[in-house]
Amino acid sequence: MASNRSGNGSVPLTPLRGWRVADLSSGIAGGYCTKLLADGGAEVVKLEAPQGDSLRYWTASGTALAPGADGALFAFLAGSKHSVVADPSSDLALVEKVLGESQAVVWTPGSPLAEHPHLSPKEIRRRHPHLVVTTITPFGLDGPWAGRPATEFTLQAWSGGIIGLGRGAPDEPPVHVGGRIGEWFAGAYASAATLTARWRTLGTRAGELCDVSMLETQILGLTYYPVSFYEGLGRAFRTQRRLSVPGVAGAADGMVAVGCGTAQQWFDLCAMVGHPEWIDEGLEAGITETANRKAPEIAEWMAAHPVAVISDLATAFRIPSGPIAHGANAFDLDQHADRGSFTTNPRDGFRQPGPPYRTTPPLLRAPEPAPRLGEHTAHHRSAPPPATANGRAASAREPDPLPFRGLRVLDLTTFWAGPSCTHYLAMLGADVVHVESAQRPDGTRLVAGVPMSEDLWWEQSPIFTGLNTNKRGLTLDFRSDQGREVLRRLVARSDVIVENYTPRVLEQFGLDYDKVRALRADAIMVRMPGFGLTGPWRDNPAFAYVIEDTSGLTWLTGHRDRNPVEPYSIGDPNAGVHALNALLLALEHRRTTGAGVLVEAAMVEAALNVAAEQVIEYSAYGALLERDGNRGPVAAPQNLYRASGADEFGRKDCWIALAVETDDQWDKLVTALGNPEWARVPGLATAAGRRREHDLIDTRLAAWCARHDSDAIIRILWDAGVPVAKVMQPHRQPELPQLESRHFFEPVFHPVLPTARHSTLPVHFSHGPGTFHRSPAPLLGQHNTEILAALGISPDDIATLIDDGTVGGTPEVLKANKP
Incomplete structure (x- = not known):
């Protein structure tokens, strides 16, 4: 993957160059949102009161800062930004000047400037209708709970994310996901929303309000479509807490995590630990029950072997596995070291994660130092207004409620991370063709627990329906020559191709980026491998929990006197929203240059970014952050x-x-x-x-x-x-009056399942759409004929493809996975 410099050594032409963003935020969510925009080339002007952003004085470990020094987390989040100081009681004219010269503003409550009545989102919109105004608040700007006290911790409770996926031991209280993950995830969503509004309004005279709700982002990040599941199948999903087996285990020289997401992985684990006789027991008693009964013997085997031996054996057996990363060891893990996943802070010299995605050609700005308080005040007070962003003249046309209308997306993804990225585009108007095969249907079709004896069992997964509305479905077996030819035709007509297989899969089928570019020169290809396209772990299976383990997200979750607990959730949707941000930058690049882009959005590097504080604190202060049950570093x-x-x-x-x-x-x-x-x-x-x-x-x-x-x-x-909250069962989310008021759930008809409510997007866009779900998720191969005919394939040839099994069909009999 190329570096962030073009071939002649010059700074890359970043997609957001010339686009000014006024930053009226404080805290992690707003800081991370504007960091992602700054990485893409935006000129971010951080507006601060004389006392400065509270993060300037923050260290999670409580390390005392020298006079005038900034906290390391601030130095990470504020890189490449400008700092302008304005006293809210006497210098609002300077703030008005910056706002008038900007094209977007990011606003969060809490700072003296943001709390000034003159600088409320409503007032900013009234005086500066040209601005894209992105707000990040606990519950959104409207609704009965707007403005009520909340913290990231209480929002986890309201979202159902604390009980979520059965995280924690049954004899202890539920446990939240540590590291203030909800703030980071909300920041990533806010960045994507801001880029969407830019895409929609560029070339018009209109601005837009993007009203991001942290409660709604946490529902999407910490729970697994529980409402769709409950209403579609009439039962709740994972209401009992349980520890994963083997999960996180103590090895001879550290901690390692080994996961069994499928029946085959459990069978392979039995062989790996020297007990193949357990396989028959698993079939009789159910895999989860057997695994829990055998937990002491598994733990004893793990404790007798070093982490490297366990990881190597798990890799050989294709079992998801990885060492438990934390602030002190993440730099040295083989994959991160090989890929250079960490870089040096350009001002203060500590280690920090590199960008959460990489591109060819390079589109991201190399990290620049964070500003000292007020460093750019004089410049912005006296500087003339900048030229219009990218020199475009505004027209009187109205922004489209479906901003991605006409964008053709080939969706070669499965499970949660990839489909969540393409689902955002589908909900906002893109034509997304989701490709599966009868031999290997999307994995989320298989997690509903519906017996294979039932008719159309593969159509009864509410998780699949929740992730794939508005998409069209094609079943295509591209292991054959005929299938690969159809795939090439699909690539040639697609603007965007998104895939999340392990790297070797598409390469075996001859569909790397060079092949894609030969078929369509301006195509954007988004690849979402678990660990990246290079490095010693490149072909390792990467379920969400392994990403959490190897990035540090697991380390901060759980009780200090026990092994950490895998969040078992955020690794996938976090990867999806970061890939979305990269894709939106690539679309900007293509809009201005006509050229295609390869995006490498490794899941683990997105996770390293939202777990950044651990590495930063250890590198800057020698402080190893620890999990602490349900306590936290702030409250x-x-x-x-x-x-x-x-x-x-x-x-x-x-x-x-x-x-x-x-x-x-x-x-x-x-x-x-x-x-x-x-x-x-x-x-x-x-x-x-x-x-x-x-x-x-x-x-x-x-x-x-x-x-x-x-x-x-x-x-x-x-x-x-x-700030207080009820720890909700996640399937009860629609009972919250705030979500009802904001129409976060929409009823969706399905031809096989009962009509059920589906979550939408965690942001209200002032230009719409009013309804996000316009059609249900496709049945397996529902649009085969329609899609193939649009490729110019004749009816006779379509019939031949169906007859030889290249398209169509029903899932082959799969081994029952008794969870």
Whole structure:
């Protein structure tokens, strides 16, 4: 893969060059959104009050900063940006100047500038209608919960993501995903939304409001289409917590994760650990039950072998596996070291992740230093207005509600990561052709637990339907010469090709980027391998949990006195939204140059970016960040507390999430509790004191919560201004009035399954569309004839392709996977 410089050594022509973005955000979500835009070449002007962004003074480890020094996380997120300081009480004219000279603004609540009434999103839109205004808020700008107190932790609870996919041990409370992952994921979605609005409004006189809800992004990132599953099949998905077996295990010299996502992988694991006789037991008792019964013996085998030996054996057996990465060892893992996945911060010298995607030709700006506070104030105060971005004149045409109308996308993806990328395009108007085969249908068709004895069992996966609305379906076996010829014709007519096989698969079929470019010179090819197109792990199987393991996301999830717990969710959708960002940059490049692009969006490098704080803290300060159950680095107290009563399954498993981030919120909590004597101890008035006494506070809050049901706790504390949430079962998401108000779910008819509600996008675009789901996910091969005829294939030849099994067919009998 090429570096970020063109062949003659010059700086690449970045797609967003000449596009100015005013940054009125604070915190991780806005900082990461604008970092991705800056990497793409945008001129990001960070507008700060005199005291500066709070991240300038932040270290997750509590390391004291020297006077005038910025925190390392800020230096990472603010790279390549400008800093302009304006006092909200006296210097709004400078802010107005920057806004008037920009084409977009990213806004989050919380900073003195953003909270000024003159700089609310509504006011910015009124005075600057040309701007793309992207807002990132906990619940969105409208709806009954807009403006209510929340933290990333309480949003995980409301989203259903804490219970989510059964994460954690059954004898312990549920456990959240560590590392403030929801903020990073929201930032990546906000960047994609901003680029979408740019695509839609360029060449018009219109701006756009992109209203991003962090609650909705967390639903898409931490839960697995639970509402579609529940309403489509009449049962909830994974309501019981369980530890994965083998999952994360202690090896002789460290920690390693080994996963069994399929029956075949379990069978291979039995052979790997020297117990092939377990295979028959698995068939009789069910794989999960057998694996849990054999867990002590598996753990004993793991503990007797080094990480490298386990990983090598797992690779040979094609079992997903990888070492557990964290801040101290991630640099040295074979794949990351071989690919140069980390770089040096250009200002402060610590190690940081490189870009989350790579391109040929190089489109991304090389990292530039973060600005000192107010470094560019004088320049922007006196500089003349810049030329219109890219020199385009505006016309009076109206922006299209479906901005990707006419874009033809060949979707060679499966499971979750790839389809989530192409689904975004399909929901916004692209013609997406999703290719499967009867021999190898999309993997999400196989995870519904529907018996193969039922008619059309492969059409009854609500997860597949949730990921693939608005797409057309083609079944094509391209292992044959005839199939490869059809595939070449599809490539020749497609603007974008997206695939997420391991690298060797398409290369075996003769469809690397050079072949694609020979068929269509301006094609954009997005490749989404788990670990990249090069390196010693390139052909390793990469399920979401392995990506989480090898990037550091697993390390920060779970309890400190136990092995970490795999999130089992975010690795896939995080890869999808990062690939989407890269694809949108590639479309900008093609729009201005007419040239195609190869995008390499390795899943693990997207994950390394959202886990960046671990590596940054260790490199900058020598501090190894650790998981801490449901506590976090910002709020104190922060935890889950059991409420009275039973859940819908009759279990004493009702929980509320509470997080106090400020002294004012603590005071409100104490008042709501009735001013108990224990809470008025002077030492608890400060965050440092509350952190020291967290165990005491947990004991007192647990006792209070045990006397109240969840609804009463929410009513008492949330109405008082305390960030609190009910830990939701994810299939109950539509019961949240905020989601109902924002129409986040839409009912979708399906010819086999009952009509069920499907999630949409976590952003309201002011130019639409009003409805995201216009047609259900395709039945297997539903559009075969239509698609083949559009390629110029005659009816007789289509019939021949069907007769010889190149297209059409029904899934071959697969081994039953008894989860």
